[in-house]
Amino acid sequence: MAENYDVVVVGAGVVGCSVAYYLAKEGIKVGLLERESIGSGSSTHATGFISLLGTEFTPGPSFQFGLDSYREFPSLVQELESATGMDLLYQRRPSLRLALEQSEEDLIKELMTWQKEHVAMRWISADEVHEIEPRLTPSLIGAVYEDESAQLDSYRLNLSLATGAEKLGGETIFRKVTGLLSEGDRITGVRTESGDLSCGTVVIAAGLWSPPFQRDLGFPVPVGALKGERLLLKYDGDPLQVLISSPKRGHMISRLDGFLSVGSTGGRDYDNDQLYQGEDMDRVPTEMARVEIMQRAIDVFPDLENASLVEQLAGSRPLSPDRVPIIGPVPGKQGVVLATGHTTKGIHLGPITGKVVTEYIRGGCKTVPTAMEPFLPSRFAGLDQADFQTAGLDVDE
Ligand SMILES: Cc1cc2nc3c(=O)[nH]c(=O)nc-3n(C[C@H](O)[C@H](O)[C@H](O)COP(=O)(O)OP(=O)(O)OC[C@H]3O[C@@H](n4cnc5c(N)ncnc54)[C@H](O)[C@@H]3O)c2cc1C
Numbered sequence: 001m002a003e004n005y006d007v008v009v010v011g012a013g014v015v016g017c018s019v020a021y022y023l024a025k026e027g028i029k030v031g032l033l034e035r036e037s038i039g040s041g042s043s044t045h046a047t048g049f050i051s052l053l054g055t056e057f058t059p060g061p062s063f064q065f066g067l068d069s070y071r072e073f074p075s076l077v078q079e080l081e082s083a084t085g086m087d088l089l090y091q092r093r094p095s096l097r098l099a100l101e102q103s104e105e106d107l108i109k110e111l112m113t114w115q116k117e118h119v120a121m122r123w124i125s126a127d128e129v130h131e132i133e134p135r136l137t138p139s140l141i142g143a144v145y146e147d148e149s150a151q152l153d154s155y156r157l158n159l160s161l162a163t164g165a166e167k168l169g170g171e172t173i174f175r176k177v178t179g180l181l182s183e184g185d186r187i188t189g190v191r192t193e194s195g196d197l198s199c200g201t202v203v204i205a206a207g208l209w210s211p212p213f214q215r216d217l218g219f220p221v222p223v224g225a226l227k228g229e230r231l232l233l234k235y236d237g238d239p240l241q242v243l244i245s246s247p248k249r250g251h252m253i254s255r256l257d258g259f260l261s262v263g264s265t266g267g268r269d270y271d272n273d274q275l276y277q278g279e280d281m282d283r284v285p286t287e288m289a290r291v292e293i294m295q296r297a298i299d300v301f302p303d304l305e306n307a308s309l310v311e312q313l314a315g316s317r318p319l320s321p322d323r324v325p326i327i328g329p330v331p332g333k334q335g336v337v338l339a340t341g342h343t344t345k346g347i348h349l350g351p352i353t354g355k356v357v358t359e360y361i362r363g364g365c366k367t368v369p370t371a372m373e374p375f376l377p378s379r380f381a382g383l384d385q386a387d388f389q390t391a392g393l394d395v396d397e
Pocket residue numbers: 010011012013014015016033034035036037038039040041042043044045046047048049050175176177178205206207208209210227228229230264265314315316317318339340341342343344345346347348349
């Protein structure tokens with residue numbers, strides 16, 4: 001006989017674990033299925049930068065979703081740390097988004113025209129930047145100074161969400177889901193390599209491995225892969241007191257464990273034919289990325305010439321064709337919810353995704369919450385072939 005759950009979540013990345021955590025908090029019996037290990041997908045590789053600046057969020061509901069998730073973190077981190085005893089290395093600090101070239105200044109200022117209505121920020125000159133951090137390159141033009149943004153260790157977040165869900169009664173089951181069970185138009189459970197599980201609702205949170213489920217759903221689940229690499233450095237100078245990023249050179253963050261994170265590579269770093277190198281390449285660090293990231297970091301912070309490499313991380317982001325997450329019910333099917341395609345923002349948006357999916361399931365999957373509307377899978381109805389090339393090349397992290 002099949003094991004039975006209220007909800008089965010497929011995939012124990014930050015998104016799936018957030019969904020499981022918020023469901024378990026509501027007393028819903030949840031089974032979290034993972035084919036490898038917790039955080040073995042994209043989530044472990046992420047910088048864990050929780051920032052509202054950049055090009056990922058557009059004005060309106062998308063930005064509001066990011067803002068709501070940002071505001072969820074302080075209490076969530078506190079809850080998870082006290083429930084699990086883990087230190088998530090969560091820091092809230094001012095941030096600088098640097099312009100080293102005219103095109104970067106133009107982009108930053110254009111975004112500021114609407115972002116500054118929601119986030120406390122101001123443009124500051126190169127002199128003011130150097131008062132804050134004198135070690136930054138003399139050749140920068142200026143920066144937007146944001147009063148506060150945040151960063152944490154994404155693997156620890158991932159693990160603490162899974163542990164937090166377990167402590168609230170959720171079960172983590174290490175099995176690969178090979179298909180969906182259905183009766184008519186209703187999904188009734190999942191097939192795994194070692195037995196079936198039945199449930200009221202299946203949540204597919206399998207990141208870039210979500211597309212195989214489109215066969216059983218009879219509906220497109222368009223998620224591609226966008227490779228990203230970053231470096232952890234040992235730098236003996238004082239840690240940076242601000243979180244730094246720039247449109248063309250990525251981030252530079254002194255983590256609370258003492259290491260400096262720099263990177264990441266993204267769409268801008270690939271030629272058309274390099275974007276998709278297959279699953280085997282997803283987690284393989286490349287020398288090209290290491291050299292490129294290091295050079296960019298030194299361009300921004302010349303003293304990093306003296307830093308040494310501790311670790312090179314390589315993973316792939318679950319890329320959606322419009323770079324917007326895919327969250328919500330599947331047209332024509334009952335008993336199934338997608339929570340995937342978070343592209344460059346799955347760590348940032350994990351908690352709010354967990355909350356909104358839980359709200360939908362708690363309401364008997366009858367009413368789509370307003371916050372879910374911009375992300376509904378229905379926008380891909382009839383999609384034949386997704387254009388991941390354009391989507392990937394447009395990513396500017
Ligand atoms: C270099 C880099 C830097 C990044 N920086 C940031 C950042 O600073 N901020 C941010 O918000 N985001 C960042 N991201 C993006 C972020 O990592 C992703 O958006 C996020 O991790 C996606 O989470 P997920 O849970 O959807 O997917 P994943 O973490 O990939 O989890 C999916 C899980 O599903 C499992 N799975 C798949 N198929 C099955 C199956 N059939 N059965 C059972 N289990 C299955 C996988 O094994 C995996 O564990 C970065 C990504 C990279 C690569």
